[in-house]
Amino acid sequence: MSATPHPQTPVPDADLAAPCRQYSWTPEVHDLYGDPESILDKMDSHNMELTERRIFVLLTESENRARIRFFEQVKGKEYAVSAWTGETLDGAGAAIGDAILKNKGVNCVGEQVRGLLAGFPMAAPTTVPAPANARAAFAHTVRAHGDGTFTRATFALLC
Template sequence: MSPTPQQKSPERGAADLAAPCRQYSWTPEVHDLYGDPEAILRKVDSLSMELTERRIFILLTESEGRAQVRFFEQVAGKKYAVSAWTGESLDGVGGALGDTILKNKGVNCVGEQVRGLLSAYLTDAPTTVPAPANARAAFAHTVRAHGEGTFTRATFALLC
């Protein structure tokens, strides 16, 4: 049986992380959904993402000729800073995201590790928004921006 993050924290230095960050850095989630935007959003509605329990979560979307990154970070109470990027391609960022999480092994704050991965994309000042009511409220606008009927991939990373 594998030790829990709390059992391993003295060895790993994870004791420095806040309890929720330690828990979620050990158990991040990544969901890849494909289809047109409305099909993706119907799938999102069936997932229990509990976004307001996370300090950091991201959305990567990509379709032919269009890619977007949205990085959400809780900044004060029920407010999130949202950093955004739009371009033509993510150039393998989805795979690098998985590699970053796997290499981290729950040791450090996984949200901070992914921020480092995305730092080249997130150069503009973030916008502060209220905590989303649900995943659809957080992500629908970005997913729909790819256009009705456009085959799209949406990657939802629930980090710390």
């Protein structure tokens, strides 16, 4: 994928790397619903380009259980993964969509979402190798809601 921003892209912060500029202009948020295995099967049909992104987030929520996994590339092919678990996301998924819309592709959308999620006390990050695919990155967290549990998974593909 070309690192050239969309022709109508506002002039972003000069300190942003070209891929960050491109993906801040074209972020994606996907909500999938169902039991964990159905969500993972649906997720497999999406090309999320995770290794092309510096920051991406998974939010999962079912009755009385919520999780956040914040992935950030730290060096080469390694990502720091910060985690939070609690009872509810309190609308964090919708707030991410609102933050993206307000950002209008101008600033680093990953940093904008990091600030938005600052209210969730994340555990210290663990460094992991770049995921081979979305299933490798997200399956454990989605499945943690339990077999047959109706769940929402929100995949925010940021910069």
